[in-house]
C-alpha cells in the first residue's frame with residue numbers, strides 16, 4: 076500500500092507566551108493522498124501556517140503524530156520530499172534567476188550541468204525561460220513568485236507546501252498563476268497543501284478544501300470539490316467559463332457557508 080503524502084493524527088501545538096498559552100492547533104487529523112491538492116482556509120489565527128510548518132518540519136507538535144510519505148516530517152525533509160513556497164518569494168537578490176532556481180540543487184550537491192538543465196527546464200515550465208540571466212529586482216512580483224515556484228520544484232518533490240504564494244499579487248496575475256499551478260501539478264503529479272484566504276482560489280485549485288476555525292485552531296469541515304476543470308490549466312477562456320459555472324459557484328457557497336458557520340468566522344477571509 077502506498078503511504079499517504081501527509082498523515083496527521085490528533086495534532087496539537089500549544090505556544091507559551093508572556094501573556095499565557097495559545098492553542099494554535101487542537102486535535103487536528105488530516106490525510107492528504109499522493110497527487111491530491113488540498114487547501115487550508117479559515118480566519119486569521121486558525122493555525123493554517125502552523126499546520127504547514129509542522130508538515131515542513133519547521134516546527135514540532137506538542138502532541139499527536141505526523142507522517143509525511145510514511146516517515147517522520149524530519150526524515151521527509153532530509154529526503155527532500157517536499158518543496159516550499161511562501162507569500163514572499165524570498166529570492167536572493169545577488170543571484171540570477173537561474174542561480175536562485177539552482178540553489179536547492181547546489182545545496183543537495185548536484186553537479187553544475189545537472190543543475191543548469193533542471194533549472195532551465197523549470198524556468199521553461201513557469202514561462203520564464205527568457206529571464207534566466209536576469210536578477211530578481213528586474214522582475215515583477217508575479218514573475219518573482221513564478222521563480223519561487225520553479226525553485227520549490229527543483230528537487231522534483233512529491234509534495235508542495237505553499238503558504239499564500241499568490242497573496243501579494245493583483246487579481247489578474249493571481250488567476251494566471253493559479254492556472255499555471257494547475258498545469259504544473261498535472262505535469263509533476265505532486266501533492267499540494269495550499270494555504271489561502273481566498274475562497275475562489277481554494278475552489279479553483281483544490282480537490283478538497285479544509286475549513287479551519289480559530290481559538291483553538293481546529294478543522295471545522297473538509298469539503299470535497301469535484302469539478303471538471305477541462306482546459307482551465309492552459310486556456311484562460313476555459314478558466315473564466317469554469318469560474319462562471321453553476322457547480323463552481325455552488326462549491327464557493329458551500330465553503331463560505333462553512334466559514335460563516337462559526338461566530339467569529341469570516342475575519343481575515345476573502346469571501347468575495
Ligand SMILES: Nc1ncnc2c1ncn2[C@@H]1O[C@H](COP(=O)(O)OP(=O)(O)OP(=O)(O)O)[C@@H](O)[C@H]1O
Pocket residue numbers: 090091092097098099117118119120121122123124125126292343
Ligand atoms: N511562534 C509563535 N509563538 C506564539 N504564538 C504563535 C506562534 N506562531 C503562531 N502563534 C499563534 O498561533 C495561532 C495560529 O497562528 P497561525 O499563524 O498558524 O495562523 P494562520 O491561520 O496561519 O493565520 P493567518 O491567516 O493570519 O496567517 C495564532 O494565535 C498565533 O498568534
